[in-house]
Amino acid sequence: MRILGSEEKRKELIDELKAKGYIISKKVEEAMLSVPRELFIPDNKIMYAYEDQPLEIGLGQTISAPHMVAMMTEILNLQEGNKVLEIGTGSGYQAAIISKIVGKDGKIVSIERFADLARFAKENLKKAGITGVKIVISDGSLGYKDEAPYDKICVTCATPDIPPPLIEQLKPGGRMVIPVGSRYFQELFVVDKDEYGHITKKNTGGVVFVPLIGKYGFKYGI
Structure with missing residues (x-):
């Protein structure tokens, strides 16, 4: 489903994120302009597609606020042809943005623990015309050794500490962005x-993400 005036609303949001300093590079701006966020949101939330807030997508999971997607994408400093591991597919929106930047020579492996969300993400990516994203139903805290090493790793759920497999699967010269802390902050x-x-690790500030449940994540959750 598309919403009336979605392109104009999307541009207004992107201009706002640029003005606030969340979007810095042209490649992130172009990626976020080219991906309709409404395609990655349940129909009952679609009217909020271009508000800068996280939205529930079912099973206790969320699609991140646009400013957070922009910030994490900028931090990763993605390049064309990069192989990227994403932990927490959700509705597929972050993977779509990454795909637009790494291009046809790049690849994204995205791990989701809920089969229903994995199916939802696949449908959304198809509607958006996004290719080059492999979705795996698994424990994200273990990474995905079969495709390692990765140039970049994007973790969109919170961990109590950085999972060792993710460090191992990061390529020398690579970068990972990951929220670390409690279940709530x-x-x-x-x-x-x-x-x-x-x-080396650098703390960029406080965030709130849903928890990563798994061997090297939190031990309970829905």
Whole structure:
């Protein structure tokens, strides 16, 4: 379903995110302008598609607020041809934005623990004409070893600590963005691995994400 005046509303939102400093680069701006957010939202929430807020998508999960999608995408510093691991597919919107930047030579492996959401995301990506996204139903805290290593890792759910498999699967010279903390409040960390495999971590500030449930995540949840 599309909403009346969606292109104008999308441009207004992007202009707002640029003015507030969430969107910095042309590639992130163009990606977010080219992906209709309403295609990734349940019909009963579609009127809020271009408000800068997270929205429920079912099963206790959310689609992140546009400013958070922009911020995480900017932090990743994606390049054409990158292979990206995403933890927490949700409705597929973040994967769609990443796909627009890494291009036809890039690849996204996105992990989702709920089969219903994985199906929803696949349908949404198809409607948006997005290819190059492989969705896997699994424990995201384990990463996805079959396609490792990854140039970038984007974690869209909160962990009590950084899962060791994700560090292992990050390519030397790669970068990960991940919210770390409690189930209810976290700090957004940028994790860089240098060419020798050394890890540096930078705290970019407080955020709130749904919890990652799994072996190296939280131990309970819906």
